Amino acid sequence: MATLLNTMLIALSKEYSVSESIVTNIIKLFEEGATVPFVARYRKEATGGMSDEQLRSFHGRWQYLVELEKRRVAIIELLKELPDIPPSVFSAIQKASSKTELEDIYAPFKKNRKSKADLAIELGLLPFAIALWRDGQGQGEKHFLALKEQLKEPLEFDTAISGASDIIIERLAQNIATLQQGKLCLQQEGILCSRVLRGKKEAGEKFRDYFDYREPVKKCPAHRLLALFRGKKEGFLKLSIELEGELPYSLNHSLYVTPFGFPEVKDRTSSKEKLAWLTKAWQEKILSKLEADVLAELKEQAEASAIEVFQANLKDLLMAAPAGAKRTLALDPGFRNGVKWAAVDEYGQLLNNGVIYPHPPQNKSAEAEAVLAKVIQNQNIDWLVIGNGTASRETEAFAKQMIQQYQLNCRCVIVSEAGASVYSASPVAIEEFPDLDVTIRGAISIARRFQDPLAELVKIDPQAIGVGQYQHDVKANRLSEALGTVVEDCVNAVGVDLNLASASLLTYVSGLTQRLAQNIIELREQLGGFSNRNQLKKVKGIGDKAFEQCAGFLRIRGGDEPLDASAVHPESYGLVKDMARAVKQELVQMIGNPEAVATLKTATLASAENRFTLQDILQELAKPGRDPRPEFQYASFDDAISSIEDLQEGMTLEGVVTNVAAFGAFVDLGVHQDGLIHISQLADRFVKDPRDEVRIGEVVKVQVLEVDAKRKRIGLKRIL
Numbered sequence: 001m002a003t004l005l006n007t008m009l010i011a012l013s014k015e016y017s018v019s020e021s022i023v024t025n026i027i028k029l030f031e032e033g034a035t036v037p038f039v040a041r042y043r044k045e046a047t048g049g050m051s052d053e054q055l056r057s058f059h060g061r062w063q064y065l066v067e068l069e070k071r072r073v074a075i076i077e078l079l080k081e082l083p084d085i086p087p088s089v090f091s092a093i094q095k096a097s098s099k100t101e102l103e104d105i106y107a108p109f110k111k112n113r114k115s116k117a118d119l120a121i122e123l124g125l126l127p128f129a130i131a132l133w134r135d136g137q138g139q140g141e142k143h144f145l146a147l148k149e150q151l152k153e154p155l156e157f158d159t160a161i162s163g164a165s166d167i168i169i170e171r172l173a174q175n176i177a178t179l180q181q182g183k184l185c186l187q188q189e190g191i192l193c194s195r196v197l198r199g200k201k202e203a204g205e206k207f208r209d210y211f212d213y214r215e216p217v218k219k220c221p222a223h224r225l226l227a228l229f230r231g232k233k234e235g236f237l238k239l240s241i242e243l244e245g246e247l248p249y250s251l252n253h254s255l256y257v258t259p260f261g262f263p264e265v266k267d268r269t270s271s272k273e274k275l276a277w278l279t280k281a282w283q284e285k286i287l288s289k290l291e292a293d294v295l296a297e298l299k300e301q302a303e304a305s306a307i308e309v310f311q312a313n314l315k316d317l318l319m320a321a322p323a324g325a326k327r328t329l330a331l332d333p334g335f336r337n338g339v340k341w342a343a344v345d346e347y348g349q350l351l352n353n354g355v356i357y358p359h360p361p362q363n364k365s366a367e368a369e370a371v372l373a374k375v376i377q378n379q380n381i382d383w384l385v386i387g388n389g390t391a392s393r394e395t396e397a398f399a400k401q402m403i404q405q406y407q408l409n410c411r412c413v414i415v416s417e418a419g420a421s422v423y424s425a426s427p428v429a430i431e432e433f434p435d436l437d438v439t440i441r442g443a444i445s446i447a448r449r450f451q452d453p454l455a456e457l458v459k460i461d462p463q464a465i466g467v468g469q470y471q472h473d474v475k476a477n478r479l480s481e482a483l484g485t486v487v488e489d490c491v492n493a494v495g496v497d498l499n500l501a502s503a504s505l506l507t508y509v510s511g512l513t514q515r516l517a518q519n520i521i522e523l524r525e526q527l528g529g530f531s532n533r534n535q536l537k538k539v540k541g542i543g544d545k546a547f548e549q550c551a552g553f554l555r556i557r558g559g560d561e562p563l564d565a566s567a568v569h570p571e572s573y574g575l576v577k578d579m580a581r582a583v584k585q586e587l588v589q590m591i592g593n594p595e596a597v598a599t600l601k602t603a604t605l606a607s608a609e610n611r612f613t614l615q616d617i618l619q620e621l622a623k624p625g626r627d628p629r630p631e632f633q634y635a636s637f638d639d640a641i642s643s644i645e646d647l648q649e650g651m652t653l654e655g656v657v658t659n660v661a662a663f664g665a666f667v668d669l670g671v672h673q674d675g676l677i678h679i680s681q682l683a684d685r686f687v688k689d690p691r692d693e694v695r696i697g698e699v700v701k702v703q704v705l706e707v708d709a710k711r712k713r714i715g716l717k718r719i720l
Helices: 002-016 020-031 036-042 052-080 087-095 099-109 116-122 126-135 137-150 157-174 176-189 205-210 222-233 272-318 365-378 392-406 420-424 427-432 438-451 453-457 476-494 503-507 514-527 533-538 544-553 570-582 594-602 611-622
Strands: 191-196 212-216 237-242 328-332 339-344 350-356 383-387 411-415 652-661 664-668 675-678 699-708 713-718
Touching: 002 020, 002 052, 020 036, 020 052, 036 052, 036 476, 036 544, 052 087, 052 099, 052 476, 087 099, 099 157, 099 176, 116 126, 116 157, 126 137, 126 157, 137 157, 157 176, 157 272, 176 272, 191 205, 191 222, 205 222, 222 237, 222 272, 237 272, 272 453, 272 476, 272 652, 328 365, 328 438, 339 365, 339 438, 350 365, 350 438, 365 392, 383 392, 383 438, 392 411, 411 438, 420 427, 420 438, 427 438, 438 453, 453 476, 503 514, 514 533, 533 544, 544 570, 570 611, 594 611, 664 699, 675 699
Parallel strands: 328 383, 383 411, 675 713
Antiparallel strands: 191 212, 191 237, 328 339, 339 350, 652 664, 652 699, 664 675, 699 713
8 A cells, every 4th residue: 555655646746746745735635525625725835836727637636546556456356366367467567557558458357258269278279379479380280290189179280270370369469569559550640530321311411521531530629529429329420440551560560579468489580470460360359449449538538628628618607707786687588478577686686577578479669668667767777688599689679779768877788598597497496486487587597697607607507508519428427527626616716605695606615515505594594694604613514624624715794703704714813813913903904905914924924834825815815805707898789780691791790709619719799699710710820729819708809701691600700
């Protein structure tokens, strides 16, 4: 176990360019149950100031190495039970650096049924196979006669040759070095080929670009791989990997001169016979196995890339600028079924709701204007927000006309409604508003999302928000876990108002579970609100460890302790107060006063043991509860453009980025169909990653390059 730990420490230390002592500190914290957000924010001295992204990566890699070593030990124990396992096999297992490599080495020894080679070995043909490999078939009859008496049963020479060949071919196909070299060749020089299955052309029309497609394996991007694998999964495409040459090994390659399967043979001479055996092994066994392995790895890599894109987009969406505590009236637009509306106060509490019918077929616009104008005036509404679904531009035109006609003191904006319908039918929404129609719940969600995207979007399954790239083609459990970590990091980066947060939001706070979140809500209702963080210890299930993990991320404004409104952890309160006393200042007067906080720097000198903590404390006191999210901004859609038919090439418009993929960014122009800025049109220079240029929620100016109304495609160029 000590050797295992040392190996992991060295590996992680090299990978993350940190000392082994820091690696030890981080592992200890994780083993004690500390969360990534807590370690990233409040244990910087132990980590050397690693970010939450780095710690997430570290945590995943650490878990992988632990599982790798467990599997290594298990395989060694299994092999010890088998007879005649060469020492070289155990040596290869000890050197294996990945799970895939481990399983490749172990694969030949875990058979469910006997192969032709196994049957030949049982007949006693292994020595004959070794002799043939060493001396060639020219000496075959001589060796056969010498070994004939040792065979388990009488065999003809041709049968013996066939059995020996089976042994040689299987040993070559199981040679780990041969497999590794062959796989490397497929990865570096292989051509990924896609062909349409017979009789599937018409049904698989959407995959027509891949009916006869070839691309180097190493150049195929993740989004194209996922499209190809989707076509394969749906039964329209056949995928394969081809090589320009027939064999990835040269005539004098040591891999087949002294193959792994024949440690008994010391001779290193090559021959055409050996090449012929290797060619047969490649064609009959090795290629099919490696092709399946490489395709599986490509799919795994493409899924990982897709998840990374989804994670990045989700983070941008969750961390989008909040409009803040503004009284808001949200409209969920529609034609025949009307426009559902909901007014909420600055805290997101429902004030009023209803349905209006300003559009065809009812055309009750005057009545609808009167209803909304009255609500806006009576409730002092600041913003009128409209979901960007069907009838959004028509509803925007109606709203602007109403604001002008009634001279209302509010502004109008179109916002994304992605996921609102999912929320409206969810158990969370039903619990919040059991007596309201699902459509009204959707309007409430739109209003609250405008006020605080993070607080509202945590109620929705991240997979339903729709900011991914082929998210339905990746493993659901991996995607769910990855997205959960993004939400957790975002929630803890922003912090949570303990007296306003929903159970959904509290669930993502470091150290809290769904049950603990519900227990907090119940105690909050009993107390009429928390007045200090210490009251958290009265919550059923929150002990010292849970309190340590969650307290710093929960804010209490206007409570008994001023520091409770900040991100300063309770464990540091004593330090902060000692510093204030040292400079003879009142703590209450210093919070939010950068000039006064600056005097604290003279109270104590930061040492290696506390420099990160002191730095964070001073920053937090200067701007307590600071929000890391950007300032709120919104796009102004062109009133003359409401549908794709209104677009013309050369137009310059303003829009909002709704999604970012590996190949470009999608932009809402207010025409019910997002346009695409291809990666080549994002800047006047080479762009490797679109997220280096734009993020979800960003307002951009674009030029229309092409419009295909029939296929609903809009090509855009970003104007810098």
